[in-house]
Amino acid sequence: MAPAVEMRGITKTFPGVTANDDIDFTVEKGEIHGLLGENGAGKTVLMSVLYGLYRPDAGETYIDGERAEIESPAAAMSLGIGMVHQHFMLVPSLTVAENVVLGREPAKNGLIDEGEMLERVRASCTKYRLDVDVEAPIHTLSVGVQQKVEILKALHRGADILILDEPTAVLTPQEAEDLFRAVRSLRDQGKTVIFISHKLREVLSICDRITVLKRGKVVGTVAASETDMGELAEMMVGRRVVYSFEKAEVAPGEAVLSVEGLEALDDRGVPTLRGVDLEVRGSEILGLAGVEGNGQTELVEALMGLREAKAGRVSLCSTDITRASSYERIRAGVSHIPEDRHKRGFIPDFTVTENLILGSHREARFTRRGFVIDYEAAASHSQALVEDYSIATPGVGTHAGNLSGGNQQKVIVAREFDRDPRLVIAAQPTRGLDVGATEYVRKKLLEMRDGGSAVLLVSADLDEIWALSDRIAVIYEGRIVAVREPAETDETELGLLMTGGRRG
Amino acid sequence: MKARALLSRVGSPETLRGILIQLIAILMAFAVGAVVLLVTGYNPIDAYAAMLRGAFGDVFRVGQTLTQATPIIFTALAFLFSFKSGLFNIGAEGQFLAGAFASALVGISFQNLPAPLHVLLALVAGAVAGGLWGLIPAVLKTRFGAHEVITTMMLSYVALYLTSYMVNYPFKAPGWVSQTVMIAESARLPRLLQGAQLSASIFIALALVALTRFILNRTILGYEIRATGLNPSAAENAGIDVKRGMILALVVSGAIAGLGGSGEIMGVHRRFIDGFSPGYGWDGLAVALVGGLSPVGALLAAILFGALRSGGMIMTRATGVPLDIVFLLQALVILFVAAPALIRAILKKGGLRW
Ligand SMILES: Nc1ncnc2c1ncn2[C@@H]1O[C@H](COP(=O)(O)OP(=O)(O)O)[C@@H](O)[C@H]1O
Numbered sequence: 001m002a003p004a005v006e007m008r009g010i011t012k013t014f015p016g017v018t019a020n021d022d023i024d025f026t027v028e029k030g031e032i033h034g035l036l037g038e039n040g041a042g043k044t045v046l047m048s049v050l051y052g053l054y055r056p057d058a059g060e061t062y063i064d065g066e067r068a069e070i071e072s073p074a075a076a077m078s079l080g081i082g083m084v085h086q087h088f089m090l091v092p093s094l095t096v097a098e099n100v101v102l103g104r105e106p107a108k109n110g111l112i113d114e115g116e117m118l119e120r121v122r123a124s125c126t127k128y129r130l131d132v133d134v135e136a137p138i139h140t141l142s143v144g145v146q147q148k149v150e151i152l153k154a155l156h157r158g159a160d161i162l163i164l165d166e167p168t169a170v171l172t173p174q175e176a177e178d179l180f181r182a183v184r185s186l187r188d189q190g191k192t193v194i195f196i197s198h199k200l201r202e203v204l205s206i207c208d209r210i211t212v213l214k215r216g217k218v219v220g221t222v223a224a225s226e227t228d229m230g231e232l233a234e235m236m237v238g239r240r241v242v243y244s245f246e247k248a249e250v251a252p253g254e255a256v257l258s259v260e261g262l263e264a265l266d267d268r269g270v271p272t273l274r275g276v277d278l279e280v281r282g283s284e285i286l287g288l289a290g291v292e293g294n295g296q297t298e299l300v301e302a303l304m305g306l307r308e309a310k311a312g313r314v315s316l317c318s319t320d321i322t323r324a325s326s327y328e329r330i331r332a333g334v335s336h337i338p339e340d341r342h343k344r345g346f347i348p349d350f351t352v353t354e355n356l357i358l359g360s361h362r363e364a365r366f367t368r369r370g371f372v373i374d375y376e377a378a379a380s381h382s383q384a385l386v387e388d389y390s391i392a393t394p395g396v397g398t399h400a401g402n403l404s405g406g407n408q409q410k411v412i413v414a415r416e417f418d419r420d421p422r423l424v425i426a427a428q429p430t431r432g433l434d435v436g437a438t439e440y441v442r443k444k445l446l447e448m449r450d451g452g453s454a455v456l457l458v459s460a461d462l463d464e465i466w467a468l469s470d471r472i473a474v475i476y477e478g479r480i481v482a483v484r485e486p487a488e489t490d491e492t493e494l495g496l497l498m499t500g501g502r503r504g
Numbered sequence: 505m506k507a508r509a510l511l512s513r514v515g516s517p518e519t520l521r522g523i524l525i526q527l528i529a530i531l532m533a534f535a536v537g538a539v540v541l542l543v544t545g546y547n548p549i550d551a552y553a554a555m556l557r558g559a560f561g562d563v564f565r566v567g568q569t570l571t572q573a574t575p576i577i578f579t580a581l582a583f584l585f586s587f588k589s590g591l592f593n594i595g596a597e598g599q600f601l602a603g604a605f606a607s608a609l610v611g612i613s614f615q616n617l618p619a620p621l622h623v624l625l626a627l628v629a630g631a632v633a634g635g636l637w638g639l640i641p642a643v644l645k646t647r648f649g650a651h652e653v654i655t656t657m658m659l660s661y662v663a664l665y666l667t668s669y670m671v672n673y674p675f676k677a678p679g680w681v682s683q684t685v686m687i688a689e690s691a692r693l694p695r696l697l698q699g700a701q702l703s704a705s706i707f708i709a710l711a712l713v714a715l716t717r718f719i720l721n722r723t724i725l726g727y728e729i730r731a732t733g734l735n736p737s738a739a740e741n742a743g744i745d746v747k748r749g750m751i752l753a754l755v756v757s758g759a760i761a762g763l764g765g766s767g768e769i770m771g772v773h774r775r776f777i778d779g780f781s782p783g784y785g786w787d788g789l790a791v792a793l794v795g796g797l798s799p800v801g802a803l804l805a806a807i808l809f810g811a812l813r814s815g816g817m818i819m820t821r822a823t824g825v826p827l828d829i830v831f832l833l834q835a836l837v838i839l840f841v842a843a844p845a846l847i848r849a850i851l852k853k854g855g856l857r858w
C-alpha cells in the first residue's frame with residue numbers, strides 16, 4: 001500500500017533562513033505520526049508546504065503514491081488534506097455549524113438551508129465522535145472546544161489526512177486528554193493524523209511513529225514503541241538533557257510571603273479566591289499545583305497588586321502589602337514571570353533594552369535628573385544581561401517581538417531575576433518553551449532559591465512541580481486544600497486533591 | 505557598509521523602512537495625480553512646476569506655505585501624542601477651537617498689560633482650555649469606560665457650536681460678521697514677514713515638535729505613555745499607572761491643540777471669527793498618519809500639506825488647473841500612506857506573517 005504522504009527532498013528557504021533543508025518525510029496510512037522538534041525547527045513550514053500555503057524551492061510531494069502539485073489550501077483539501085493551525089481561524093460571532101460549513105453552505109432558494117446545515121453537521125459530529133453543541137456561537141466556547149470545531153471543520157470537508165499544529169499548546173491537561181481520545185478514535189476509523197509538537201511525553205504517548213526535525217533537517221524517524229524520552233530529547237536538542245535536577249540541600253529561611261484568608265473576584269465578579277492561606281519561605285520553592293481555573297490566575301494577580309483583595313491579608317517579610325500598588329510591590333522586591341507573556345510579560349514593539357528595564361525604569365541607575373531615562377545606561381545594562389542570560393538577539397535595539405518564544409521568555413526572566421527579588425512569582429514559566437529553554441528557566445529558578453529568594457511556582461505541569469518544589473500546595477476552587485512535602489505524597493494523591501477528591 | 509552604519513545612527517531598520525514607505529506613497533500619489541492631469545488635458549510637468557514655485561519660489565511663498573502648515577503641526581502633534589498612549593483623540597478640532605476662543609477672550613479682556621505678559625497669559629489660557637477639553641473625555645474614559653473616539657468627537661461639536669454661539673451673541677462685535685472685536689495689540693504674536701500672515705506661532709510649533717519628541721523618546725513619562733499604548737496589561741504589571749498615563753496624554757494632547765488655536769487667533773486673525781478653522785483638527789489626524797506618527801514626521805507632513813495648499817493656488821492661477829486637484833493629491837497621499845499600514849494591520853489580524 002502506498003504511503004498516505006511522501007515528501008521527497010523538500011527545501012524551503014526564507015531570506016536568511018533555510019526552514020526546510022532537503023527533507024524526506026513519509027507518513028503511512030492510518031497512523032498517528034508525530035513531528036517533533038524545538039521551536040523554529042521547521043515543522044510548521046514543512047506542513048505549510050504540504051497544505052499548499054508555501055511553494056517549496058525544491059522537492060516533490062506524493063499523496064497516496066501519486067505525484068501532487070499542491071498550489072493552494074483548496075488543492076490540498078481536494079486531495080483530502082486538512083490542517084488545524086496553531087492559531088484558530090474561526091469566526092467568533094458565528095455558530096459552530098455555520099463555521100463548519102462556511103464557504104460551502106447548503107442553500108435553498110438562495111438562502112442558507114438551516115435545517116439541512118444542522119443535520120449535516122450533527123451527522124459529522126456523530127460520525128467522528130466529536131461531541132460539540134453545533135448551535136453554540138464560537139465565542140462562547142472554551143479553547144478546547146474551539147479546537148474540536150476546527151478538527152470537525154477539516155473532517156467535514158473530507159479530510160483523510162489531518163495535520164494538527166501544536167494542538168496541545170493552548171489546552172489544559174484535561175482538554176489535552178480529551179483531544180488524545182478523539183485523535184485515537186479518528187485513527188481507528190482509518191484517518192491519518194500528523195501530530196506536531198515539541199513535547200516529548202505527549203508525542204510518545206499518542207503517536208505510532210515519530211519524525212524528529214532539527215534546524216530544518218530530519219534527524220530520524222523512530223517507532224514510539226522502540227524509543228524513550230531520553231533518546232528523543234537527544235535527537236531533538238543534539239545533546240543529553242537533564243530531566244531531574246540535582247537540588248542542593250538548603251535550609252528554608254524565614255517566611256517571605258504570608259497570605260491569610262485572601263479573597264478576590266474574577267473578571268466576571270464571581271468570588272474565585274475564597275480564603276487562601278499560604279506561606280513561602282526564603283530559599284524555598286513552593287509549587288502550587290492545581291487544575292487550571294481554580295483561582296491560580298487571580299491569586300497571582302492579587303499578589304502582584306493587579307487585582308483587588310476583597311478580604312484577607314498579604315504580607316512580605318512581615319510588612320503588610322495588601323493595599324500596596326504594583327509599583328510599590330516591585331520596589332519592595334517582588335518579581336513576576338506572568339503566565340501569559342504576550343499579555344503581561346513584555347512589549348513586542350519595544351526594543352530588547354526597553355523591555356529589559358520595564359518595571360525598573362524609574363530606578364536611579366536608569367534615570368537622570370529624576371525625569372529623563374538614561375538610554376545609554378539602559379543599553380549597556382541590557383547588553384550585559386543579554387550576555388549573562390545568553391539571549392539570542394541581533395542586538396539590544398531589536399524589537400523584542402522579533403525574538404523566538406524562548407528568547408522572549410529569557411528577556412522576562414533576565415529582567416525579573418536581575419532585580420535581586422525577595423519573592424519570585426513564576427506562573428507557567430516554561431509553557432510553550434522548547435526543551436533547551438525549559439531546562440534553562442528551571443535551572444535559573446533553582447539558582448534563585450539557592451540564593452535565598454522565596455519562589456512561588458504556579459504550574460499546570462505536574463512534572464515541573466515535582467522536579468522543582470521543596471513543598472507542594474494544592475489549590476482547588478479558590479482554597480489551598482493541602483500542603484505536602486514531595487517525599488510524603490505521590491501523583492495519585494495530588495491528582496485526587498486537585499480534583500476535590502480528598503481534603504488534607 | 506559605511507552607509508549602513510551611518511543610516512543606523514539615524515534610526516533603527518524599522519524606522520528607516522517606515523520612512524521609505526511614506527516617501528514611496530507620496531511619490532505614488534503625485535504619479536497618479538499626473539495621470540489625472542494628463543487625461544484631463546493639462547501638462548503635469550507645468551502644473552507641478554507652478555505648484556513648486558508657488559510653494560517655495562521665494563521667501564514670501566515659503567512664508568505662505570509655513571502659514572498654512574502651522575496650525576496643522578499643532579493638531580498633528582496633538583493626535584500623535586494621545587495615540588502613543590493608545591487613545592484615538594479625534595477631537596483636536598474641538599480642543600483647537602476651545603484654545604482659540606480662550607485666547608481671544610484673554611486678548612480682548614485686558615487693555616493695559618505689558619505685551620510679554622499678555623501674550624503669555626493668552627497662550628496659557630489657550631493651553632488650559634484645550635487641556636480641559638481633553639480632560640473631559642479622559643475622565644469619561646477612565647471613570648466610566650466611555651470610548652474616547654465618541655466623546656472627543658462629540659466634544660468637538662460642543663466646542664464648535666458653543667464658540668459659534670459666543671461670537672454670535674455675548675461676544676459679538678458690532679457689525680454683520682459673527683466675530684469678536686480685535687484682541688489688544690499687547691496680546692498679538694508678531695508677524696515675521698512684510699505683508700504675509702506668517703507669525704511667531706510657527707516658533708511655538710517648532711518648539712513643540714522638539715518637546716514632544718523629547719518627552720516621548722527620552723523621559724520616564726514618555727516611556728510609560730508608550731508602554732501603555734503598546735501593551736497596557738504589561739505596563740500595568742510593570743507598576744505603571746495606566747489610567748494616570750492616559751489622562752495625562754489626553755490633557756497634554758488637548759493643550760497642544762489648544763495652543764494651535766491660540767496661535768491662529770493671536771498671530772493670524774487677531775480675533776475669533778466664526779468658522780475660521782476649515783477643519784485643522786481633522787487635517788491633523790491625516791498629517792500625523794502621513795508623518796508616520798513621529799513628531800518630526802508630522803512637521804514634514806504638515807509642510808507638505810501646507811505646500812500643496814499655497815502652491816496649489818499659484819498653480820491654479822498660472823495654469824488654470826482647478827484647485828480640486830490639490831484636494832485630490834491630498835486624498836491620494838493619505839490613501840497611499842494609510843493603505844500599507846492598513847494592509848499590514850489586516851495581515852497581522854489574519855495571523856499571516858509578512
Ligand atoms: N514566512 C516566513 N518568513 C521568514 N521566515 C520564516 C517564515 N516562516 C518561518 N520562518 C522561519 O523558518 C524557521 C522554521 O519555522 P517554523 O516552521 O515555524 O518552526 P516550528 O518548527 O517551530 O514550527 C524559523 O527560523 C522561522 O523563523
Ligand SMILES: [Mg+2]
Pocket residue numbers: 040043044045086165166
Ligand atoms: Mg510551529
